[in-house]
Amino acid sequence: MSTETVTPRARPADAPRPASPPARGQGGPATGFLAPFAVLYLAFIIGPAVYGLIMSFFDSSLVRPGLGHFAGFGNYAEALQDRDFWSSLWHTLWFTILTTPPLIVLAFVFALLxxxxxxxxxxxxxxxxAPYILPSAVIALIWMFIYTPGLGLAEAALTKIGITAPAWxxxxxxxxxSLAITTVWWTLGFNFILYLAGLQEIPRDLYEASAIDGATPWQQIRRITIPMLGRTTTLVAVLQVIASLKVFDQMYIMTSGGPNFATRSxxxxxxxxxxxxxxxxYAAAVSMLFFIVVLAISAIWFSIVRRQEKEV
Incomplete structure (x- = not known):
């Protein structure tokens, strides 16, 4: 009975080598560099959030030390029955609807140009x-002057073309x-930069090849640019929705929630x-309810985006 010697097959030279596990203690320097950020994050983000959640179950007051008496879900029940809570929530959603589409479309168009x-x-x-780097107080004062009745630039421009300016x-x-117009002018630059960075990542060979095949500029935008910027558009939309939901500065400075609480976020x-x-x-309970709303909107948006990516 003969025996055969089996030799192991040689691994090709270009085959990828299995990644070796990191040596013990190799992550120590990285942990050391991340530790200050982790401490600050826990102290100023996680800590206040947890304390706010605890506070929402008590009748805490700014003029009384301590948490106060335990209220259970009383603050939440009162907020859900308060018409002012629902009206301010609707104002926030309405502001988001007014600002998000133009801040996406205009940023894409201007970046493309x-x-x-x-x-x-x-x-x-x-x-x-440039406007994006200005503080919110400066932006509010500039546009309050533009909207000033009788002296503002907006009224002067409309009067020259025969249009009666409204009480902005x-x-x-x-x-x-009016607040939406101010916000679009102010924050357009951030989305503009994101789209411009995405456009520079698209290979120019795709445009040259499509031009040789006879594609028009509009066909190039519709067939190449928009699909290639899909992830950028998703990022811009998510960031913009969250930013619009958190609106406060320009509303508080320019209108203080008026007139007649029509702009109170x-x-x-x-x-x-x-x-x-x-x-x-009670304010902490309202904050927690608003956090749930933002979380729900974000979850719905991400589910829609994932469905679209699967279909593609």
Whole structure:
């Protein structure tokens, strides 16, 4: 009976080598560098959030030390039955609806135009991004002057073309659109930069090949640019929805929730309850309810995006 010697097959030279496990203690420096951030994150983000959740179950007051008496779900029940809570929540959602679509569409259009400029591209980048770096108080004062009746630039421009200017911040029907216009002008630059970065990642060979095949510029945008910027659009949309839901500064400075509470956002409602009416426990409960709303909207949006990615 003969025996055969089996030799192991040689592994090709270009075959990937299995990754070796990290040596023990190799992650120590990384943990050391991350430790200060983790401490600050726990101290100023997680800690206040947990304390706010605990506070929402008590009738805590700004003028009384300690948590106060245990209220259970009383603060939550009161908030859900308060018409002011629902109206401020609707104002926040309405502001989000007014600002999110133009901040996505205009940012994409302006980024597309700036990307195709031959000379002076730096100027357009600076011009669109410059308002975003200004503080909210500066933006509010600038646009309050623009909207000033009788003296504002908006009224002067409309009067020259024969249009009667509305009471921008004094009319309940125009106050929220006026704030939306201010916010679009202010924050457009951030989304503009994201889209511009995404456009620069698209290979130019795709456009050259499509031009040889006879594709028009609009067909290139519809068949190449928009699909290739799908993930960028998702990122911009998610960030914009969350940012619009957290609106506070420009509303509080320009209108203080008026006229007749027509522009009071949910965060301003929390501020009024906590620091004007001194009801910290109730304000904490409203904050937790708002957190649930934001979490639900984000979950719905991510589910829609995942379905679209699976279909593609």
């Amino acid at each position: 700036a990307d195709r400029v031959g000379r002076g591209r730096w100027f357009f980048r600076l011009a669109f991004f 911040l004094g009319d309940p029907n125009w106050a929220m659109p 949910i965060l301003e409602y929390v501020y009024d309850q906590g620091f004007t009416n001194f009801r910290l426990g």
